[in-house]
Amino acid sequence: MSLPSALYNSKTFGEKKFEVDPSKPQYQTTNGATTGPSEHVLNAGQVDIDRPSEPKLKEDNSNQVTYLSNLRCQLTGLQDDINVFLTEKMELAKGKKIKVASNKDTD
Amino acid sequence: MVNLNKIPPKNGRKYYVALGLEGSANKLGVGVIKHPFLENHESGDLSHDCGVEILSNIRDTYITPPGEGFLPRDTARHHRNWCVRIIKKALIEAQIKDPGLDIDVICFTKGPGMGAPLHSVVIAARTCSLLWEVPLVGVNHCVGHIEMGREITKAENPVVLYVSGGNTQVIAYSENRYRIFGETLDIAIGNCLDRFARTLRIPNNPSPGYNIEQLAKKSTHKDSLVLLPYTVKGMDLSMSGILAYVDILAKDLFRGNKKNKVLFDQKTGEQKVTVEDLCYSLQENLFAMLVEITERAMAHVNSNVVLIVGGVGCNVRLQEMMGTMCRDRADGKVHATDDRFCIDNGVMIAQAGLLQYRMGDIVTDLNETVVQQKFRTDEVYVSWRE
Numbered sequence: 454m455s456l457p458s459a460l461y462n463s464k465t466f467g468e469k470k471f472e473v474d475p476s477k478p479q480y481q482t483t484n485g486a487t488t489g490p491s492e493h494v495l496n497a498g499q500v501d502i503d504r505p506s507e508p509k510l511k512e513d514n515s516n517q518v519t520y521l522s523n524l525r526c527q528l529t530g531l532q533d534d535i536n537v538f539l540t541e542k543m544e545l546a547k548g549k550k551i552k553v554a555s556n557k558d559t560d
Numbered sequence: 561m562v563n564l565n566k567i568p569p570k571n572g573r574k575y576y577v578a579l580g581l582e583g584s585a586n587k588l589g590v591g592v593i594k595h596p597f598l599e600n601h602e603s604g605d606l607s608h609d610c611g612v613e614i615l616s617n618i619r620d621t622y623i624t625p626p627g628e629g630f631l632p633r634d635t636a637r638h639h640r641n642w643c644v645r646i647i648k649k650a651l652i653e654a655q656i657k658d659p660g661l662d663i664d665v666i667c668f669t670k671g672p673g674m675g676a677p678l679h680s681v682v683i684a685a686r687t688c689s690l691l692w693e694v695p696l697v698g699v700n701h702c703v704g705h706i707e708m709g710r711e712i713t714k715a716e717n718p719v720v721l722y723v724s725g726g727n728t729q730v731i732a733y734s735e736n737r738y739r740i741f742g743e744t745l746d747i748a749i750g751n752c753l754d755r756f757a758r759t760l761r762i763p764n765n766p767s768p769g770y771n772i773e774q775l776a777k778k779s780t781h782k783d784s785l786v787l788l789p790y791t792v793k794g795m796d797l798s799m800s801g802i803l804a805y806v807d808i809l810a811k812d813l814f815r816g817n818k819k820n821k822v823l824f825d826q827k828t829g830e831q832k833v834t835v836e837d838l839c840y841s842l843q844e845n846l847f848a849m850l851v852e853i854t855e856r857a858m859a860h861v862n863s864n865v866v867l868i869v870g871g872v873g874c875n876v877r878l879q880e881m882m883g884t885m886c887r888d889r890a891d892g893k894v895h896a897t898d899d900r901f902c903i904d905n906g907v908m909i910a911q912a913g914l915l916q917y918r919m920g921d922i923v924t925d926l927n928e929t930v931v932q933q934k935f936r937t938d939e940v941y942v943s944w945r946e
Contacts, residue, residue, distance in 0.1 A: 494634050498625040503638040506645070 580910025583681030584673025591907030615654035636676035667913020670698030671935030708908035724870030725750030742795030864892030
């Protein structure tokens with residue numbers, strides 16, 4: 454089975470490939486680190502009933518995860534990697550904007 | 561002449577089957593419908609009378625605690641995590657055994673709506689389309705409401721009042737477009753009611769609007785309305801002023817601010833207005849504004865039939881007030897549907913999408929399936945009507 458991957462391409466930041474390492478725990482769960490409910494809603498008393506279902510096991514008692522559940526786990530990890538990367542880029546862009554604004558103020 | 565049978569049903573069958581996916585706000589809806597293949601649909605304007613059979617209509621709503629709205633990120637997460645389960649449930653209820661063979665077209669909401677939730681659902685639609693090799697059709701959410709309302713009520717050419725959490729429009733059909741005659745200049749009526757409910761911590765389950773309606777029924781001062789800034793501007797209306805004012809009253813009521821002259825008797829300190837009275841006055845003012853602009857549109861197009869669609873449309877008091885106006889106008893009639901079809905659902909997307917499909921309008925490239933947060937009702941070319 455081929456592993457899913459993602460490619461980010463930008464004129465400013467160049468290219469970055471996201472790949473799955475099936476041995477790492479973040480690619481073996483459907484509960485992503487960055488795909489949970491927002492803190493604001495949880496603080497307001499929301500009970501999280503919308504979490505993704507657990508990975509399904511094969512019916513042959515082999516204790517192995519089904520093909521589609523495996524893919525779902527790998528995509529969850531991949532989505533986390535992309536989210537972390539894009540958040541970093543956003544923070545960087547935000548920092549640049551603040552710097553430009555403060556330079557304008559001093560001018 | 562309109563020919564609704566341009567595309568024949570799949571596999572030589574005598575009926576069409578469509579799957580509809582809706583997720584433009586906090587409701588995730590999946591519906592399956594069936595249209596019989598009828599010869600009289602080859603010539604004539606019969607898009608309001610397709611003989612629709614609803615095979616399944618499943619909905620799951622993202623509900624937040626009292627005092628909170630629904631954030632795009634969390635709503636999208638709800639749709640993403642429930643979509644497959646809801647689709648499976650809808651297919652089982654509709655007794656669809658092989659979607660690739662049994663379904664003619666998959667219809668999804670293209671817009672308008674909240675970007676992130678729309679995106680969650682269109683991904684599911686694209687995946688199903690590729691998996692089952694079934695064509696896709698992108699549907700305008702507002703047109704979905706109109707076509708479902710027309711089919712259920714059999715209203716051939718009504719003036720449409722579309723009232724929901726994100727939209728407030730008075731619409732009439734002319735030359736292959738649903739033309740907007742009047743609309744809100746700022747916030748939608750449902751948004752106005754929802755935000756008022758948040759201030760008073762009125763529960764969001766099943767919906768803030770429904771709970772306001774129930775509270776309004778219990779008002780004991782129906783003869784003395786709280787004065788609110790009623791704002792109609794020609795065919796349009798504005799609700800931000802009324803919300804800001806009623807919000808101040810609600811906050812003062814919540815905190816027990818006895819300095820407020822509208823709410824408390826300044827001599828005795830006795831409370832004059834209750835939460836129920838505020839709900840009643842707000843409803844009466846907002847609905848009177850809607851009735852006024854609808855009547856103006858009816859006079860403009862010389863019509864005496866109104867169809868109310870959208871989530872707020874299942875409010876019985878609004879239907880009553882509209883009914884009174886219609887009866888006063890040359891024996892007019894008001895058409896409305898119940899919560900199964902008024903509140904966002906997958907069936908309405910399937911209905912409008914199937915009409916589009918039968919006229920030969922399908923997605924030919926996945927680039928065309930990009931969702932649009934802004935997608936006005938009059939942007940759609942209505943090929944299925946004369």
